[in-house]
Amino acid sequence: MRDGFAEPAVPARRPAGRRGAGLEERASPYAPTGTWRLLEGTGAILLAVLWILPLLFAFWAAFHEAEYTTRLQLDAPLTLENFRRAWDAAPFARYFLNTTILVTLIFLCQVVLGTLAAYAFARFEFPGRGIAFALVLVQLMIMPDVLIVENYRTMSQLGLVDTIPGIALPYIASAFGIFLLRQTFKTIPRELDDAARVEGASALQILLKIYVPLARPIYIAYGLVSVSYHWNNFLWPLIVTNSVGARPLTVGLQVFAGGDQGVDWAVICAATLMTSAPLLIGFLLFQRQFVQSFMRAGIR
Template identity: 70%
Template sequence: MSARQLPRPGPALYTASWLDTAAAWLLALLWILPLVYAVWTAFHPAEFSARFDLAAPWTLENFRHAWQAAPFARYFLNTTLLVAMILGAQLVLSTLAAYAFARYEFRGKNIAFALVLVQLMIMPDILLVENYQTMARLGLVDSLLAIGLPYFASAFAIFLLRQTFMGIPRELDEAARVEGASALQTLWRVYVPLAKPVYTAFALVSVSFHWNNFLWPLIITNSVESRPLTVGLQVFSSVEQGVEWSTITAATLMTSAPLLIAFLLFQRQFVQSFMRAGIK
């Protein structure tokens, strides 16, 4: 068909495009308004938390008060160690499991992988009681290991990596074996480098989820020494004279700031990783 015979966009197409743009702007506005309110409240005195005034003075007092009201340095350290521990365990265990499912044949392989997929349909909150009882029997209650241990194995990561490994030509395995590489060397030097976009995409999902996870850490921890940031924020909801929104928003911004900054700095890498990994 020549260029002259191509159909021209009709009014319906322009209308649909306009509606999509308007919906995108509306969703963006609904998302950014709470963030704008949090920033305004955190950087202004408490009396301006419920009213907007361009002449209102800017201050960092709310952040100083929030930092002193709770041991944020300890909370940040706990959360960083927790996220790193979970991500490291997930990458190692999921890589080995995915490689076995993708390249080895063994009895019950399909049944085992089906059980992995079933885990994707089970909400973690359903297992709170069982996980707590298990941690109590192991003597791990009120520790970072107790928070992270139930998440060391990730069915989502196993599924993603298995699909990626299955798409890698088997000729690369044969070439590695000819060079004298063992199975683990082949995995490390061939499969892992080719799956870097998938690892990056999953790391973003894992870090974001466990940085913001609240319910399980709240249940399994009792002391400041093992609490992450999300649980530490609850100290601001028990103010006897009422809720101090300016302090709460300042504490919330300090908690979410690392993820927001990371996204702003690496948003291009974020999007490219998800596109290459095929995550919908």
């Protein structure tokens, strides 16, 4: 007591050890243990080593003479002759132009068609919507290589064999892009639609001014996947093209695959690095955006 008055009761504090124990007791039973994290880290390191070894070999062979491609000698002289020989052996300028036009055309078509289809599936009610979306999902389960014969017959009937539009046409609509954007659009509150309609906005204006800006991280993630896939695509362009005028980089590399004098790995590695350089440089420049976009895509 103090001055005749009883002091207010102070709630007893839980000991620090007990509080920590309580947190541990409430921890998720599925939380990774130290052993599991060690295994994850070891597996990631092994995968990174397996991925980077061929790339290191390509760099070594491309910047050294052919005699050093099969043996490691630290004092071996560097050279750019392999890049000059590779550039002179094939019309790389034309291949780069064809590939740039191809991936740009495919990506723009996929964005436009995928956005419109995803918005319709996410927000509009129309007869057969469930069946139509199920057909889109079925496309995710079919490998593109299965349709090569029918696609070639179609391109032949349309007169698009050995043309860049003939390469791009089977890919201008992407089931994966439609599904990804549809799932993203469904997470956007409908109250934004109602507020925009009160202001007099049309459905297209709502799509362009609300949905597309909010889905920007998803567009970045999908754009990186689409450009990378079609930049490296080989089988379909090989089948549908016959001349240099329409061939992309990956098909152009086959001129280095062999010859009467055998395989020159130094020149092949130089040509491969020139082909993959735009993707490597782009990834290094936009690595943070690449990771963040996929993280946001996964969270949604």
